[in-house]
Amino acid sequence: MRLGHISLSHFNSTSFRKIDQIIVLLLLNSRKPSGRYCTSLDTIRAYTILVDMYTRKRAVGHLDADCFYVSAERVRDPFLKGKPVGVLGNQGACVIAKSYEMKAAGVKTGEPIWDAVQKCPDGIYVKRDFRWYETLSRSMLEVMRRLSGHVEYYSIDEFFFVAEPGPGQSFQDLAVAMRQTILEELDLPVTVGIARSRTLAKLISDSAKPFGAKAVLEKEHEEHLLARLPVTEISGVAKRRAKRLLPWGIASCLDLAKADRGLVRKLLTATGEALWWELNGEPTGEIHSARPRHKALSRGGSLGESTADPHRLYAWLVRNLERLIEELRYHRVMPGKLTLWVGYRDGIPGEGQTRLAVPTDRFDLLLEALRPCLRRAWRPKHPANRMHLIAEDLTDRDTAQGGLFSPHDPRAEALADVKQRINERIGRFAVRSGATLPLKSIYDDGANGYDICDVRGKICF
Amino acid sequence: MASGIALALSDMPLAMHCWPEVSRRIYRRGGTEAEVRFLYDDREPVLPVMKDGKLELVRWGNGRGRSRCLPRTGWTWKATVEQGGWVGAAPGVVRIPATLALEKGIWFRVRQGVHGLLVTDEQGVESAYMICEPSSHYYRVMTRSDRMPALIEEKI
Numbered sequence: 001m002r003l004g005h006i007s008l009s010h011f012n013s014t015s016f017r018k019i020d021q022i023i024v025l026l027l028l029n030s031r032k033p034s035g036r037y038c039t040s041l042d043t044i045r046a047y048t049i050l051v052d053m054y055t056r057k058r059a060v061g062h063l064d065a066d067c068f069y070v071s072a073e074r075v076r077d078p079f080l081k082g083k084p085v086g087v088l089g090n091q092g093a094c095v096i097a098k099s100y101e102m103k104a105a106g107v108k109t110g111e112p113i114w115d116a117v118q119k120c121p122d123g124i125y126v127k128r129d130f131r132w133y134e135t136l137s138r139s140m141l142e143v144m145r146r147l148s149g150h151v152e153y154y155s156i157d158e159f160f161f162v163a164e165p166g167p168g169q170s171f172q173d174l175a176v177a178m179r180q181t182i183l184e185e186l187d188l189p190v191t192v193g194i195a196r197s198r199t200l201a202k203l204i205s206d207s208a209k210p211f212g213a214k215a216v217l218e219k220e221h222e223e224h225l226l227a228r229l230p231v232t233e234i235s236g237v238a239k240r241r242a243k244r245l246l247p248w249g250i251a252s253c254l255d256l257a258k259a260d261r262g263l264v265r266k267l268l269t270a271t272g273e274a275l276w277w278e279l280n281g282e283p284t285g286e287i288h289s290a291r292p293r294h295k296a297l298s299r300g301g302s303l304g305e306s307t308a309d310p311h312r313l314y315a316w317l318v319r320n321l322e323r324l325i326e327e328l329r330y331h332r333v334m335p336g337k338l339t340l341w342v343g344y345r346d347g348i349p350g351e352g353q354t355r356l357a358v359p360t361d362r363f364d365l366l367l368e369a370l371r372p373c374l375r376r377a378w379r380p381k382h383p384a385n386r387m388h389l390i391a392e393d394l395t396d397r398d399t400a401q402g403g404l405f406s407p408h409d410p411r412a413e414a415l416a417d418v419k420q421r422i423n424e425r426i427g428r429f430a431v432r433s434g435a436t437l438p439l440k441s442i443y444d445d446g447a448n449g450y451d452i453c454d455v456r457g458k459i460c461f
Numbered sequence: 462m463a464s465g466i467a468l469a470l471s472d473m474p475l476a477m478h479c480w481p482e483v484s485r486r487i488y489r490r491g492g493t494e495a496e497v498r499f500l501y502d503d504r505e506p507v508l509p510v511m512k513d514g515k516l517e518l519v520r521w522g523n524g525r526g527r528s529r530c531l532p533r534t535g536w537t538w539k540a541t542v543e544q545g546g547w548v549g550a551a552p553g554v555v556r557i558p559a560t561l562a563l564e565k566g567i568w569f570r571v572r573q574g575v576h577g578l579l580v581t582d583e584q585g586v587e588s589a590y591m592i593c594e595p596s597s598h599y600y601r602v603m604t605r606s607d608r609m610p611a612l613i614e615e616k617i
Contacts, residue, residue, distance in 0.1 A: 077570070079469055079560060082492025092603030101491055113603060117566050122490045124561060126570045127599065127617055304602060441598035446616075 059171055059194050059217060060283060061163035062201035063144065063178060066189040066210040068157035069097035072136045073126050075187045084123045086116055091304035091448070096128060100210055127447055134455045139186055147178055150287045155460040156452060160201070160287050163194045163215075171215035179213040195222070198285060199278035203233060203253065219281070226254035226279065236275055241268055253279060291457050294331060299323040299453065300388035304442070306345050308383045313342070315438040317374050318367065320389040322432055325361055328391060329420060330456070334359035334400055336393030338366065340373040343386030350384075352376035359395045363419075363433070364412055462536045462593045462608040465500035465563035466575065468509055472558060473497060474516060482507060482518060496560060501535050508589045510577055511556040519579065519587045528582035537578055537590045539611050550580040555589060556613060564604040573613040 065071060069087040074080045084105060089096035095116045098107050105120035116123060137156045144151045150162040165174045175192040182190045193205025194215035200222060208214040216222055231237045231245060231253055244267050250256050257279035265273040274284040299320045307313060328334060336359045342350045352373025422431045428449050442448050471494060477483050486497045499508055506521035522535030558574040576592040592611040599617055600609040
């Protein structure tokens with residue numbers, strides 16, 4: 001676990017007992033330049049968890065809702081239970097989630113509805129509703145926080161947690177009990193995996209789906225499981241990385257775990273080495289009970305129907321900018337750098353980037369900065385189908401220093417405040433830029449007013 | 462415009478389950494609950510309608526030309542109804558209860574049902590026309606159709 005500047009990877013695992021390593025780590029990491037030892041309660045608590053993990057009193061758990069969007073629809077609509085169901089996103093164009101019955105018919109996530117209908121003519125299609133999914137997701141989080149002292153809200157349907165069995169309870173009992181509690185209280189099927197590290201816990205829960213509950217803490221059992229799984233099952237190892245590993249005979253998760261650590265670092269950099277430690281049961285990351293500060297904020301996604309019309313593309317830019325500003329103001333940060341990325345149907349993207357002279361969250365200034373970005377990202381006559389707007393180099397709004405020539409405009413700032421207040425009170429996008437008029441049909445549909453990225457507090461998209 | 466609807470079997474009165482025009486339309490898609498499918502392509506297309514608080518099956522439009530005076534279709538525009546296009550036929554607006562609707566091979570969930578227009582032909586036989594309206598953006602992307610059924614208290 002990397003809690004300070006020195007981590008477990010600095011030790012040769014044979015020279016120290018793990019428990020000794022942790023104690024040494026605690027001391028080294030808490031040593032101040034003056035030579036005195038000083039450590040916070042939080043650090044001690046984190047190390048206590050680590051010690052407990054090595055002494056098998058605690059482990060890492062991963063809970064993942066089974067086909068979450070479909071299950072959420074089934075909670076309020078029991079008619080859908082046991083039937084092939086697909087949840088549609090991208091304004092009705094694609095299947096963004098499917099039930100196991102639909103999966104059995106060969107339908108894949110992200111597949112256009114027209115292909116899905118060919119494969120599964122009996123499928124029932126429902127419109128996505130992220131407000132409802134968030135309600136259930138937060139209910140799951142509440143239950144999880146009752147069952148574990150440390151829960152990480154990883155994504156809308158995934159949680160990592162510190163698994164602490166009660167008296168007389170095994171890790172396996174705990175996994176089963178958690179699965180059962182969520183089912184009884186929320187009517188949601190979930191799968192729980194418990195292991196020595198996050199990566200192992202996720203691999204275990206992924207392989208135990210659907211409605212599984214499995215605790216694997218013995219090395220033998222871990223190896224048996226890892227041997228069956230290709231490296232691409234590890235989140236963080238996609239096709240390109242797997243291709244790099246293959247010439248070295250590394251195809252399964254076990255091959256990766258058994259490979260030389262130095263070689264893995266050379267092939268997959270430090271991130272890959274962290275995975276190596278994790279696969280060998282050494283946790284490299286802590287469970288974040290609260291979301292760490294954002295390094296970047298972004299808004300965007302599919303444009304639904306692709307468009308080559310520059311006015312429509314500009315309208316999308318304005319829409320995404322208004323959504324981004326809403327998020328910047330919520331987190332009380334201002335960007336120093338903006339990137340506009342536009343995806344085109346032929347697969348060749350366009351990109352424009354700008355650095356702001358002074359960080360700001362004002363609509364007029366940001367739009368002015370983004371116009372040249374759109375000109376650079378725009379490929380005339382090529383239909384665009386995706387757009388992302390990314391804000392980086394975020395500075396705290398309350399402590400940000402204005403530049404010598406920072407354009408202070410009380411009128412524009414007052415206007416931004418009024419716009420924010422009206423939208424908070426009346427409803428999102430009640431007041432919006434006139435430049436978004438070409439997207440009337442998008443605004444007419446309330447479902448487009450709330451997206452997965454609007455669910456706050458989770459670590460992952 | 463929807464070319465079919467399905468109603469959960471449990472939403473039909475028990476006494477109707479054994480009616481031949483119901484039992485031959487029962488379909489099991491999976492799960493515990495069966496549905497009754499009403500398709501316009503059927504040899505005898507019918508629609509379930511709520512009339513005076515009772516569920517009844519009536520002829521779906523006049524696609525088979527059984528009436529000489531009614532239009533040979535199964536749908537009518539909401540605007541036509543609102544502009545009085547059916548006044549001569551003494552129409553009544555009815556509720557067509559539905560659990561699912563079908564458009565170009567795509568079955569989608571419907572919360573309550575579809576608005577319908579009930580008219581009587583020259584022989585005194587009732588026909589129900591499904592009321593439709595211009596498609597919403599989502600519906601047009603999903604089905605590639607310019608017309609969508611006028612859903613009851615629901616916007617998709």
